Amino acid sequence: MAKLEAKLGMIVDKVGQFFSGKDLLPSCDSDIIAGCEREVAEAEKQSSSDDSMQESLLRLSWALVHSKQPQDVQRGIAMLQSSLPSTIDPLQQREKLYLLAVGYYRSGDYSRSRDLVEKCLEIAPDWRQATTLKTAIEERITKDGVIGLGIAATAVGLIAGGIAAAVSRKK
Secondary structure, X not given: OHHHHHHHHHHHHHHHHHHHOOOOOXXXXXXXXXXXXXXXXXXXXXXXXXXXXXXXXXXHHHHHHOXXXXXXXXXXXXXXXXXXXXOOOHHHHHHHHXXXXXXXXXXXXXXXXXXXXXXXHHHOOOOHHHHHHHHHHHHHHHHXXXXXXXXXXXXXXXXXXXXXXHHHHHO
16 A cells, blocks of 8 residues: 555656656766766775765765666665764765755655754754755655545545445345
């Protein structure tokens, strides 16, 4: 039932985006991701400074979580999760938390995305990107709740109709 709700939510969302002509988050294609991967490989070969390597990895993570391909998004989430514990700089921590929130938003885990974006806002309360993402997440949670209620009501109606049909056949 939850998978059906998620699929219906995605369809409704795509139709809404089609008619409104807007998408909240920018998206990356495979060419951008490949370019970021080359940049990381070059930084590894050149034994660049740790800061340079971290910047390259952050750009790659950004590209991955902004991809329309679910496997890229999951890869970006994994990269960010593994690098977050060693992040000391509050600005970098805020950026990684935000990118994780984007990744979870793209993968449909809205409650985890909301938790992460709230952590971002604890670090930087006036951060417009995080505020905008939080609003979008809350709208999405509300929309999914309404869709879920509609699906549940429809399921109850179908079950009741099936029971009524079975009772009328017995008579």
